[in-house]
Amino acid sequence: MSNKHLFLNKVTEQVKSKEAKQSIKLEMEHHIQLAKKGWIRKGLTEKEAEEKAINEMGSPIQLGRELSEIYRPIIDWVIVALTVSLLMIGILPTLSSPLLFIAQKLFMILLGITIVIGFMYVDYRKFADFGYLFYLTGSLILITVIFFNNITINGMNYIKIGPIIIKGIMAIPFFLLAWASFFSKKEFRYVSFLCLFFFSCVLFLFGFDSISTVFIYIFTVAVMLFWSGFSKKKVFITFGTGTILLLWMLFITRGSYQLNRLMAFIFPERYAQEAGYFYLYLEKIWANLKWIGPPDMEKLTFINNTDTVFLQLTYQFGYVMAVILVLLFGTLILKMITNVKKIKNQYAKFLLIGSITLYSVQVIYNLGMCMGFLPVISLSLPFISYGVVPTVINALLIGLILSVIRRKNFQ
Secondary structure, three states: HHHHHHHHHHHOOOOOOHHHHHHHHHHHHHHHHHHHHHHHHOOOOOOHHOOOHHOOOHHHHHHHHHHHHOOOOOOOOHHHHHHHHHHHHHHHHHHOOOOOHHHHHHHHHHHHHHHHHHOOOOOOOHHHOOHHHHHHHHHHHHHHHHHHOEEEEEOOOEEEEEEEEEEEHHHHHHHHHHHHHHHHOOOOHHHHHHHHHHHHHHHHHHHHEEEHHHHHHHHHHHHHHOOHHHHHHHHHHHHHHHHHHHHHHHHHOOOOHHHHHHHHOOOOOOOOOOOHHHHHHHHHHHHHHOOOOOOOOOOOOOOOOOOOOHHHHHHHHHHHHHHHHHHHHHHHHHHOOOHHOOOOHHHHHHHHHHHHHHHHHHHHHHHHHHOOOOOOOOOOOOOOOOOOHHHHHHHHHHHHHHHHOOHHHHH
């Protein structure tokens, strides 16, 4: 074994993190090679130059200990604690429900925590070169839902296999991994983006998935595209044209139903006997809420523990709960955003931006919807709403974010 390999082995033996060993070894080899070339230019032989370069590095044991500290994995305990807190708050809306319902929610909480912690230890860098595979997987999920659906709920198609329900939103994490890979490649062309993005949007629309799924997908890709190396002029033209095209396609596929809901949001008094009733009653609820405890009025039957769970919790516990939730979600989102500028690896950066956007848009829209600032759509509040699929997807997003942060010292 050469002196260089002996030196590198002694250095990496001092490193505690198995994941950091390879990064440190590659960096040390790079530094030794640069120093070696410098000594060769000064007239030393290749062997003498390598020996000189190694000696300049100093004690391998001391160097290894120092690098072990520099390259140590990072666990962002603030993000972990905030995520677990939100998951635990999710049990509150179910306390008055049957025991089985509470048990199911407890299972979802434990599942969410397990996924968050487990995925944090998964090395995200292994996904970087499989963009097209992830894109194909996401597309196949949507195609399967389009052509092989066997149940329809509220106009949306699903595939039910025993207790398992496959829905279009399950494709989003795969598309997220795909777009992060595409945007991080210098050879990725804008024409390729247009073709792949348009095709995926068509699949979402004709799969008769919910408007919320289409919305969060398009918004997430738009933010990732804005951070890419493509011309901002192209980006604005694309999404300006795309928005018009999308609205046209929505009108064709969803027709007067969505238009009616939108008009009810803008003019609730005119549609007081239809969808506008919710917005009018929403104003009444917020006007009568107390800081602590429920108001002296009857609760609406469609305030539930899924899409309007924020409203339900605020109704039950007062404005204090609304403030607590906004602070928890806001702190979590801001804490995740502060890490974006610290990430140098392009794939990691796009993965972080996409995951934060996908998570944040759900939070912001759901809160805005429950406060009456935005039209009502079927969109759950991450970790608080009831549902296995949203819990799993959002836990995966937080796990991916923690995975990137954990390895930011050895990108």
